[in-house]
Structures are given as C-alpha cells and as structure tokens.
Amino acid sequence: MRAIDWFQSDQGGLGYISLIDQTLLPDALTTLQIRTVDELIECIQRLAVRGAPALGVAGAMGVALAAQNGNTVTARADALRLRVSRPTAVNLAWGVDQALEALERGTQAVLTVALSIRDQDVIGSHAMAKRGYELLADLLPEKMASGLNLLTICNTGALAAVERGTALGVIEEVFLRGNLKNVFACETRPLFQGARLTAWELSNMGAPHQTIVDSAANFLMAQGRVDAVLVGADRITANGDTANKIGTFSLALGAQFAGIPFIVVAPETTIDCETATGDLIDIEDRGTEEVVVINGKVMSPAGTTSVNPAFDVTPARLISAIVTDQRAIRPALNELPSDEVANEMTATFRF
Numbered sequence: 001m002r003a004i005d006w007f008q009s010d011q012g013g014l015g016y017i018s019l020i021d022q023t024l025l026p027d028a029l030t031t032l033q034i035r036t037v038d039e040l041i042e043c044i045q046r047l048a049v050r051g052a053p054a055l056g057v058a059g060a061m062g063v064a065l066a067a068q069n070g071n072t073v074t075a076r077a078d079a080l081r082l083r084v085s086r087p088t089a090v091n092l093a094w095g096v097d098q099a100l101e102a103l104e105r106g107t108q109a110v111l112t113v114a115l116s117i118r119d120q121d122v123i124g125s126h127a128m129a130k131r132g133y134e135l136l137a138d139l140l141p142e143k144m145a146s147g148l149n150l151l152t153i154c155n156t157g158a159l160a161a162v163e164r165g166t167a168l169g170v171i172e173e174v175f176l177r178g179n180l181k182n183v184f185a186c187e188t189r190p191l192f193q194g195a196r197l198t199a200w201e202l203s204n205m206g207a208p209h210q211t212i213v214d215s216a217a218n219f220l221m222a223q224g225r226v227d228a229v230l231v232g233a234d235r236i237t238a239n240g241d242t243a244n245k246i247g248t249f250s251l252a253l254g255a256q257f258a259g260i261p262f263i264v265v266a267p268e269t270t271i272d273c274e275t276a277t278g279d280l281i282d283i284e285d286r287g288t289e290e291v292v293v294i295n296g297k298v299m300s301p302a303g304t305t306s307v308n309p310a311f312d313v314t315p316a317r318l319i320s321a322i323v324t325d326q327r328a329i330r331p332a333l334n335e336l337p338s339d340e341v342a343n344e345m346t347a348t349f350r351f
C-alpha cells in the first residue's frame with residue numbers, strides 16, 4: 001500500500017488522493033480519501049502525510065484536486081495556499097509549481113504532471129537504494145562483508161515517499177542483499193517518526209533494528225558501534241548545506257568525531273539551487289504543545305513554553321556524500337569532507 005496515491009472515483013469521474021494517516025501508525029493502518037485542497041492542507045499540517053518526496057507528490061496531486069473542483073482562478077488560489085502549508089521541504093512548493101504550469105491546459109494536463117511526478121519518485125527511490133548500497137560497498141568493503149551497523153533518524157522509507165523512500169530505501173537494499181547487522185533508529189522527538197514509523201517499516205521488512213533515544217546516538221558512534229549514518233533531506237541548498245529533521249546536525253557532528261561516513265540520501269527534486277546556503281532556509285517551528293504534551297499528558301508546568309524547530313541544517317562540510325536518484329558526490333575514501341571536497345560539493349551544486 002502506498003503512503004499516497006491518486007484514484008479516479010466512479011462518482012462523476014472525479015479523482016481523489018488516497019493517503020495513509022501516519023499519525024495513527026503503528027497502532028492502526030488507516031487510509032483517508034482526500035477530495036479537497038483544504039482537507040489536504042490539514043493532513044499535511046498535522047503530518048498525516050509527511051516526508052519531503054511524499055509532500056512533492058501531495059503538492060502536485062493537490063493542484064489536480066483544485067483544478068477539478070474549481071475554475072483556474074480559484075484553483076490557483078487554492079494551490080498557492082497548499083504551497084505554503086509547510087515551509088521547509090522544498091519538494092512541496094516544487095510539486096505545486098510543476099502542476100500549476102499545466103493548469104491553463106486543463107485538469108487532465110495537471111493530473112498527467114502529478115502522476116508523472118509520482119511515477120518518477122518510484123523510479124528515483126529504486127535508483128537511490130542501489131546507488132546508496134554501492135557507495136557503502138565502496139566506502140566500507142570489509143564492514144559490508146561482515147554486516148553493517150547503520151544509524152538513521154526520523155522516517156525516510158516508503159511512508160515518506162511513494163515507494164521505498166530515500167535513506168531507509170538504502171538500508172532496505174543493504175538488508176535485502178544480506179549485509180545488514182543492525183539499524184539504530186532514533187526515536188525522533190517530539191513526534192516519534194523513528195519509534196513509530198521507521199520501526200514499523202523495519203519490522204515489516206523483517207530487518208534487525210533497535211530504537212534509541214535521540215541523545216544516545218552520538219555516544220553509540222563514539223563507542224564504535226555505528227559504521228555509517230544515513231539520513232534524508234528536506235532541502236539541500238546550492239552549496240550542499242542540508243535541512244533535515246531536528247537532531248540531524250548533531251548526528252553529523254557525532255559521525256565526524258567517530259570518523260564514520262555521514263550520508264544524505266534525497267532525490268534531485270530536494271536540491272534547491274535558488275537558495276545559496278543553509279542559513280537562508282525557512283525552518284518550521286511547530287510550537288510548544290508537541291514538546292510538552294506526550295500521549296496526552298502535559299509534562300511541564302502550565303506556562304512553560306518551548307522552542308520547537310522541526311528541522312536543523314547540517315553544513316556541507318560535515319556531509320560525507322549526497323546520494324540522489326542521478327548521482328553521488330563521494331569524498332576521498334579515507335577521510336571525511338576536507339575543504340577541497342566541500343568546495344567540490346559547492347562547485348557541483350552551484351549550477
């Protein structure tokens with residue numbers, strides 16, 4: 001079952017978006033039928049649908065909903081509201097923009113673009129899985145043979161895309177080829193995408209895994225218990241700086257301290273060459289309640305407020321490699337990015 005897809009209903013031929021409500025996992029696997037842009041915006045903002053690639057598909061399919069439910073003026077207005085429903089993942093705006101370009105050619109033209117984006121995401125996720133596996137085999141041949149201990153954060157599997165996903169798709173490939181010893185999945189406070197979603201996906205795969213509290217990750221790396229860190233991305237800027245789930249920057253620091261590869265896996269559609277450097281990325285702050293309320297229990301005294309950035313930014317110089325559906329930038333095999341490699345990344349990404 002795909003995290004997000006499009007279906008044509010028999011009710012007058014109008015189509016709708018089908019999506020898994022990820023807020024209910026792992027306790028319940030429930031799909032929703034989304035027929036309006038307002039319903040889709042609500043699902044995006046409460047993370048019923050989430051993950052950069054999935055948001056790109058949702059953005060494009062949302063424009064198709066808008067086109068079939070209204071005239072081009074109201075459709076464009078609805079699409080622009082959808083475009084800004086979450087600010088950090090560039091894929092959402094990109095998906096909306098791609099579909100909007102077809103709006104004047106009619107609803108079917110918009111839907112054709114949206115379904116193409118969906119299908120390209122599937123192809124890309126398989127390409128990233130293969131390319132990421134090959135990179136790990138190049139970087140860690142001996143450890144690959146004995147079985148890799150990998151660490152990841154948030155959820156970057158099929159739930160964050162259409163199929164397979166990004167970083168977790170690479171981990172799946174390592175598992176399917178018999179080279180996975182264990183996955184440490186950071187629980188990923190405050191919304192527990194790791195403990196809930198990544199653990200669910202790894203369990204469904206039958207892959208060996210353990211969840212950890214986020215703050216344990218760097219200690220495990222320092223102990224030598226992690227061979228590589230693989231993470232997703234929500235926006236990669238022209239110089240290779242990468243926005244991803246909060247806690248990712250800390251993992252990159254831990255990986256550099258431990259001398260292990262820190263690998264970002266993301267489709268080309270996550271690269272935003274219009275934004276020069278990571279400090280320019282709009283980082284979503286999701287407010288106090290998500291931090292102080294856990295399973296309905298308020299953990300802090302009334303009046304306590306929180307800073308709750310949903311993402312952070314990892315500087316390109318801390319990133320060992322960026323694997324996309326089309327390429328992989330690889331550091332010298334025996335060192336983490338030096339200034340030269342970081343400059344190469346900058347040169348490579350600055351189109």
Ligand SMILES: CSC[C@H]1O[C@H](OP(=O)(O)O)[C@H](O)[C@@H]1O
Pocket residue numbers: 047050051052053153154155156157160161165166167193231232233234244245246310
């Ligand atoms: C496959 S990239 C998914 C990316 O999106 C997640 O954020 P959120 O759960 O808030 O949508 C996280 O940053 C993942 O790395």
